[in-house]
Amino acid sequence: MHTATLVLARSNVLVVLAIVAAAGCVNELNPHTREADADHNVAFVAQDDTLNSQLTTDAEGYRVTPVIDRRGEPFNRIGVRYDVAGTVVAEGRARHDDSWSDWSELTSTYVDDSVHNGLLDVEADSDGAQLRFKLDDGASLRFLVTETFVFAPAAADVDLEVDAEAASEDLQGLAADGLVVTRSQWGARSRSCGPTHQPNRLTIHHTDTPNNDSISMPARVRQIQNYHINTRGWCDVGYHFLIGQDARVYQGRVENVLGAHAAGANTDNVGISFIGTFDDAAPSSAMLDAAARIMKSMSRTYGIALNRDRVQGHRQVGTTDTSCPGDALYNGLSDLISRAQGSTGGGTDSTTTACSLVQVDTDTLNIRPDANTSRAPIGSLTLGQTATRLASVTGQTVNGTSRWYRVQRGSVVGYISGAYASCAN
Ligand SMILES: [Zn+2]
DSSP states (O other): EEEEEEEOSSSSSOOEEEEEEEEEOOOOOOOGGGGGGOOOOOEEEEEHHHHHOOOOTTTTTEEOOOOOOOHHHHHHEEEEEESSSSSSEEEEEEEETTTEOEEOOEEEEEEEEEEEEEEEEEEEEEEEEEEEEEETTTOOOOOOEEEEEEEOOOGGSSSOOOGGGGGGGGGOOOOOTTTTOOOHHHHHOOOOOBBOOOOOOEEEEEEOOSSSSSSOOOHHHHHHHIIIITTTTSOOOOSEEEEETHHHHHESSSTTTSSSSSTTTTEEEEEESSSSSOOSSSOOHHHHHHHHHHHHHHHHOOOOSSEEEEEEEEGGGOOOOOTOOOOOTTTHHHHHHHHHHHOOOOSHHHHHTTTOOEEEOOOOEBBBSSHHHSSSOEEEEOOOOOOEEEEEEEEEEEEEEEEEEEEEEEEEEEEEEEGEEEEOO
């Protein structure tokens, strides 16, 4: 059995559910394989004037959404993300067998200034939802996105605890040097997810968050990660990469780990999500170029062809009936693929990205399964030996450098510290 404990983390209002396993309760905390059937599934999304024109005001002064009709798509949880300044009371209700529940306050799972995540658990097989918000005088909702979905009880086994020591277990992504904003740079909660997979296709999404965002991209990515973990019950942010409105690429779940972005089609599939809502407006050219760089990098690393067969929009794959990644972005996919084909694949360190062979500068250098020294070596190299460089990644700092090389020597593929190896060509 598990005991759920509420913990207040740091000084903000992030509420973390820590699942404490009792003695004798081992090996069942493996939520990850369930994620093969997970993705986002938006029921309502709007922002600014378009949003506020759809809200009405009830007798108690709440701003009320239209009924979100989900007949044929039964659910037991409502997931909500919204932006609003000031204090707010957020409530929801659900329709079941043609009758409405009472209003209930949403469970708040994340607040960062004006950005909120919440959820409401409702009767199983509900088929309609409605939300209402009591706002400060003069305040208005700037953004609202709502999902309705079946939250599987088993997903409550997900270990939601923030575990600083798990950082060393974060698998390493293989994006070209300097191409991505790393998880530590955007302030990711450390997660250890699995299983690994072998990327062979790319799926393009949008995040259903505001365009012309008023908050920083790292803050928006943190909100998305928290929503995916605490409201959806996933192991980590569902996407592998997020394309910021600042034209930077944010590393989500590392790409060689199964994601949660295209239900029924997550295996071997790398999810790339543009931050924003691109039904009407297209992403900026700078965002498209940023996405093109990571696509080229993935193509080079994993041999993924850059064509319409291997690069698809979310609506084309899996089992979810979705408009993702929005008409404007979807209609630009061929242009995006052309940009990727012509991209350099990014990387700020042209010296090392051009290097295909590395040479050992010390007597013996261990090959590790990850870019750190915490796990047992899987092989070793001796002074002067070379190995094929597959990628450079950022890992544990060793002797003053955090650069590691992902290398192949014979049949062994692993990581060596850049502190004791250098480019040989
Ligand atoms: Zn999507």
